[in-house]
Amino acid sequence: MASAVEKGKKVAAYRAVDENITADHKVIGIGSGSTVVYAVERILQRKELQHIVYIPTSFQSRLLITEGGLTLGSIEQFPEIDVTIDGADEVDSQLNAIKGGGACQFQEMVVAKAAKKFVMIADYRKKSKSLGTEWVKGVPIEVVPLAYKVVMQALNSQLSVKPQFTKLRMAVQKAGPVVTDNGNFVIDAHFGPIADPYKLGQEIKLLTGVLEVGLFCRMAEIAYFGEEDGSVDIWKRQ
Numbered sequence: 099m100a101s102a103v104e105k106g107k108k109v110a111a112y113r114a115v116d117e118n119i120t121a122d123h124k125v126i127g128i129g130s131g132s133t134v135v136y137a138v139e140r141i142l143q144r145k146e147l148q149h150i151v152y153i154p155t156s157f158q159s160r161l162l163i164t165e166g167g168l169t170l171g172s173i174e175q176f177p178e179i180d181v182t183i184d185g186a187d188e189v190d191s192q193l194n195a196i197k198g199g200g201a202c203q204f205q206e207m208v209v210a211k212a213a214k215k216f217v218m219i220a221d222y223r224k225k226s227k228s229l230g231t232e233w234v235k236g237v238p239i240e241v242v243p244l245a246y247k248v249v250m251q252a253l254n255s256q257l258s259v260k261p262q263f264t265k266l267r268m269a270v271q272k273a274g275p276v277v278t279d280n281g282n283f284v285i286d287a288h289f290g291p292i293a294d295p296y297k298l299g300q301e302i303k304l305l306t307g308v309l310e311v312g313l314f315c316r317m318a319e320i321a322y323f324g325e326e327d328g329s330v331d332i333w334k335r336q
């Protein structure tokens with residue numbers, strides 16, 4: 099029996115695919131994480147979507163595309179994407195989101211920005227009144243390895259909001275830090291409730307050594323949340 103969370107991910111992903119991807123589309127971006135697995139599952143069920151080129155956002159998402167037998171494209175070949183569909187760790191009512199729980203935020207940002215429409219999918223646990231209240235592991239920040247200590251110091255001293263903690267993300271079943279698909283490290287910085295996620299994201303992005311910040315602000319047009327009862331709550335950006 100699938101848990102309520104898994105059911106939530108699945109109904110959100112299926113509905114988002116059905117309402118946003120059509121046979122007229124040529125290039126679709128595929129996000130990363132456990133919810134996106136259901137989006138690809140739904141795409142594979144829809145025979146009329148098989149001719150589309152799919153752009154990955156991580157090693158995991160590339161595997162989903164190739165193992166499903168879909169056509170893989172790169173962002174270099176296809177810098178213009180019709181729709182990108184991706185998961186999220188926490189989403190507020192304006193559709194600002196924390197992403198990067200799986201350390202994929204850089205490629206996800208590139209592929210989301212290249213898309214005419216960015217669609218998010220998640221289960222009910224990801225809905226939030228204020229970013230930093232539901233996802234308390236910290237905002238994921240991808241940094242060039244040699245600069246990680248310098249960035250940590252800067253995070254603690256140079257921002258308009260002081261983080262409650264900053265941590266280098268450590269790997270599981272491997273000694274040492276998580277290494278991203280781009281060969282970088284991830285710092286998780288927790289700020290508590292974030293009053294202005296856009297501003298905070300801009301400030302962090304300016305720190306030398308930072309490649310990308312997992313604050314996706316003013317980007318998604320629509321978000322689908324799968325509920326415990328099997329329904330889907332749809333939020334649109336105003």
Ligand SMILES: O=C[C@H](O)[C@H](O)[C@H](O)COP(=O)(O)O
Nearest residue numbers: 131132133185198199200202
């Ligand atoms: O780096 C990972 C991504 O931003 C994921 O989209 C995010 O962590 C959500 O993942 P999941 O669908 O597994 O909750």
